[in-house]
Amino acid sequence: xxxxxxxxxxxxxxxxxxxxxxxxxxxxxxxxxxxxxxxxxxxxxxxxxxxxxxxxxxxxxxxxxxxxxxxxxxxxxxxxxxxxxxxxxxxxxxxxxxxxxxxxxxxxxxxxxxxxxxxxxxxxxxxxxxxxxxxxxxxx
Numbered sequence: 661x662x663x664x665x666x667x668x669x670x671x672x673x674x675x676x677x678x679x680x681x682x683x684x685x686x687x688x689x690x691x692x693x694x695x696x697x698x699x700x701x702x703x704x705x706x707x708x709x710x711x712x713x714x715x716x717x718x719x720x721x722x723x724x725x726x727x728x729x730x731x732x733x734x735x736x737x738x739x740x741x742x743x744x745x746x747x748x749x750x751x752x753x754x755x756x757x758x759x760x761x762x763x764x765x766x767x768x769x770x771x772x773x774x775x776x777x778x779x780x781x782x783x784x785x786x787x788x789x790x791x792x793x794x795x796x797x798x799x800x
Contacts, residue, residue: 662714665689665707666789667756668755669718670736674700675781677789678711683796686789688782697738702747708746716748719755719788753792755784 666686668675674692679685689711690705707713718739723729728736737750743750 663712664715664717664789664793665704665711665713666717666792667719668784668788669738670694670781671734673781674704675757675783675785676704676707677782677785678713679789679793683793686786686793688779688786691779691781697741700738701742704742705746708748711750713746716742716746716750717789717792718742718750719752719784720752722754722756724756734752751792753788759796 663681664679664683666677666679668677672694674694676692677686678689680687687786689707692700694700708716712783718735720735721729721731723732739752739783741751
């Protein structure tokens with residue numbers, strides 16, 4: 661398999677997770693505080709180069725009825741720029757409830773509230789990437 665970057669793209673931050681080379685596990689990598697598109701793309705491309713990323717999975721915040729809303733449109737637009745800038749294939753994955761699940765995981769971990777805020781986007785990115793990787797494990 662390939663090294664895959666998982667992204668939870670928000671208006672303020674981008675949570676980043678990365679898979680191992682076998683595609684068995686997802687690990688938190690970092691949180692990027694958004695500045696502007698140019699700076700955000702440069703930060704992501706630096707991670708892509710450093711970690712030898714082959715593919716990107718972007719969490720898509722669909723509405724409860726499965727439709728693409730305003731936030732999902734913003735994510736798709738940014739992903740289109742990222743695809744051109746990185747020259748890597750991008751897949752979208754339904755990220756419904758990942759932030760809520762990430763909050764629950766962090767609350768159970770007993771981490772300080774301040775620490776939780778810093779890593780919640782990374783945990784959400786891990787959940788997105790793990791869910792994406794799971795589809796391939798289930799096929800085998």
